[in-house]
Amino acid sequence: MFLTMCKRLVSVFSISSVLLALTMCQIDEAASRTAVTPALPPSITLPATSELEIWQGSGQTFYLGQAACDDNGPGSASQPFCTFAAAGAALQPGDTLIVQNGVYLEQVVVDGWQGTAVNPITIRGQSRDGVIFDGGCPGFPCGVNDVPGSWDDETGMINVRSGTHLVLRDLTVQNIIAVGVTLSAGQNITMTNVTVKGTGHAGTLVLYTQGATIAANDIGFVQQGWRDENNNVQIGAHESLSLVGVDGFTVRDNHVHDSLKEGIDIKESATNGQATNNLVERTCLVGIYINEVENVTVQDNRVRAAGYFWDGSGEDLCPNQPTFGSLYGNYYGGGIQVAVGDLGDLSTGWLSDLRLYRNMIWDSVGNGLEFWDELEESGTGDGTMTNIQVYNNVFYNTTFAGIRLEDAQNVSVANNILMLNEEAHLTGDMVGSSMLSHNLFFPAEGAAGIQPVTADPHFIDPTEGDFYLQPDSPAIDAGLDVGLLFAGSAPDIGAYEVDTAVYLPLVTTPPAASPTLPLTEVRYWAYQIQDISAAGAVDALASSPYDMLVIEPTRTDWSSDDRYFATKTAVTQLKNSLAADGLHRKLVIAYIDIGEAEDWRWYWDWSTGWDCTGPKPADWPNYILTCDPDGWSGNYPVAYWDAAWRDIIIYGQNTGTHPDRDYVSVIDEAINDGFDGIYLDWVEGYENEVVAQTAQALGLDPALEMIAFIQEMRTYAQARQPGFLIIQQNAAALADGRPQLFNVIDAIAQEGIWFDGDATDDWYDPNGYDWVNDPDLTDYYLFHLEPYLNAGLPGFACEYALNYAPTAYANALAAGYIPYVTRRSLSQLTTTPPALP
16 A cells, blocks of 8 residues: 555656655655665665756747858748858847758757856757758778777767757767767757767767756767778777766667667766666677766666677677777677776776666677676776665576676665576676575576565566466565565566556556447546657556556557567557446547658558659659658658558558558557547547648638548448447537538547647657646637537547646646647656546
8 A cells, every 4th residue: 555655646747856756655665664674875865856957948949950040140940040150149048049951961060159047048849850961981990090080999970068957859860981970168058859860979978967868869870980091990999879977867769779789888987977768789899887976776677688708710700880890899788787997097986885786788789787897807906886776687698697796895785586598697796795686597406695576577578579477477576675666565576567556556467358448438448649658668568547548559650669569469458457436447549640740650662762752752652642740750641541551450451551461441550449439539630721722723612621531441441340439539610510420520629729739759758748728729629619519529628748747637627528638759657646536
């Protein structure tokens, strides 16, 4: 009961209060125990990172571009600045500089720009894929004489220097001989939603900055080498993502991959920071390298396929970097390496207060976790690594040791799973003097410490990186209380707690025979259409007490490995979880876009990248008409009356998909995956100017064609699955003078009646919530929605608010709507849930 109360507190507190709430819960819970446990080093609570660090202020918006640009002009969308120097002279705290789509070939220097904590200066691309800074490297390793500009180990294509409270976001940097992005000597700098691909040196380098947030970036195919003036191959001094001497940092939600050296490197007296929820994969050396830091937490990261071994035989055993692997000679890498030394004259020889929590390291060539005193090894001195906690990690299938514990003092190793490690699970000269407790070893050879568990942990699918525990796992409730939140009588061993919900109270899983909750009885609903495949996302939805869940049918996304996501399994799990009344099961509804084609979907087998300038590519279907007017990249409004589009959505005929795509139609896939119904986005396609003009030129009424389209969906779906639900999102005016619509849908949902936000993929984007609508717009929505309620249809309101969440809930309930208040990215459960039962 106490744990549930703590989690309820966390669910309603602001982010800046969460750590305090958790600490209070841990202290009170611990006070009720009498059992004696081994002494552990004290945990150090990091200061919470305020969301204000990545807020965009309410100042002016300026533009930088190439077409019709003028550095002496106003910096408007039609007459943008040409250079960053001119833009910098105009920008004030709270202002935003939008870089218009295009390819930019010159190095960028942003020097001394000054924002404030509440009103940072934001530099953002018009779209992540449309704004490209290209360094011109024709192929790696390219030479210094092959590209323009002056370069060294710390020079970036984009260089942000000595600024304060700056945000860099939504752009791509590629083909760079040296570093992609360098952030140096600043204060409170944020880089988010940036792609860095193809560099000779580091991908992103953060140097001696006080306060840095590096979040939700894609950094890959970096450190590929370069050629000096004498055409000799060189390798840069820094890594894929390097933080050097940074005080106060957050590195989260990044994808770091395909690099010659280390993935994430935190080094040279970096202090007071955290690296959380990053995916690091396919690095030829170490996945995460931690060298001479103090007060740092590394948690909830996934490190896959890191490290290689050069055996001197002439065969390069790092498959991703066959050209340069031999430069490292006899060296091996691994998952996580903790070190002192290896920094030349900059070495202090000191590392302390490091926490490694809930990380997953698998398929590493080398050690899963290694400690290394380079000073001792080189004979130049003795370093100190002390006060280190290694809790609740997974080390699976490493070619050397799971943990190689050497050269470090005061190390606590508890609640870890070490499985199928080839050389040893746990080895090293400090094993005998370290605190080892409640770790799981499988196979059992080499088990050590207090109360080890020696059994198969029963992961769901470790070969695919799924390290959740099956219900019969011997690791459940078998761990030591080390101060992390847990459910049950004791913590689970490993990285994941069974049946743990972060945002909402725990809910008991019902039997599969629980009756379905009627749509008319739904009182609480949730809406998530991104990151369903993220670790713990489905569990969090299942553990929540919401009556209805609207989610993305993830495996139909063919832009990534999400195509392999077990959507049907996830839907089954969600349908086997209870609604708020504790008696019925949840309704699970599939989000689909019926008015736009999306270039990441299974049906898209033609080229990509049209920005609606110039003619449409010749291989594109005729039913694609224009680009999304709200700025969503890869979305294209369609002629929804076209037979080929209706085949894709409804009938599954003549879709032209590849033989390896076993899909039929969008509705068929939703039914096959077990969804109870579909949630229709972009019904408002009938209002789009280009769409409407195209329909009218053919003698068609776009509104009537949309209603007929929905009617066809209903007829087809309910013939296959009686009771299949159809929920319309937005476009309430479609019913004006057309009451037949009320007979072809089961409910309506409206976004942003009172509070809205900008289109964004970033959960933390401050533009994604708390926009207060003009009262006239609110009245417009309510006027057009009223006939739906009068017709007896449920009305769902999705409000985008954070600070205004209580007002949003109150307004919606007072007007008769079933509210859900969240953020525009829709990538996780809300942090502001309603007053759930």
